[in-house]
Amino acid sequence: FKEFKMLVENPNKRIECLQTDCRGKYMSKEFWNYYKQQGIRKELIPIYSL
Structure with missing residues (x-):
């Protein structure tokens, strides 16, 4: 992820x-x-909804 x-x-x-x-x-x-150190928030969504 860091490279991306x-x-x-x-x-x-x-x-x-x-x-x-x-x-x-x-x-x-x-x-x-x-993620937290980089200021990126996580958004959890219901399983199988992606």
Whole structure:
């Protein structure tokens, strides 16, 4: 994700939110801590609605 973030962000645009289902199956605590440090909010949505 860090590499993707560097590719898509620039001084005028940044990632603000990540949408994921409530399971968090592939999201580690380290992953969420990184998001929090970067000021990216997480948006949990109902399972199977993506």
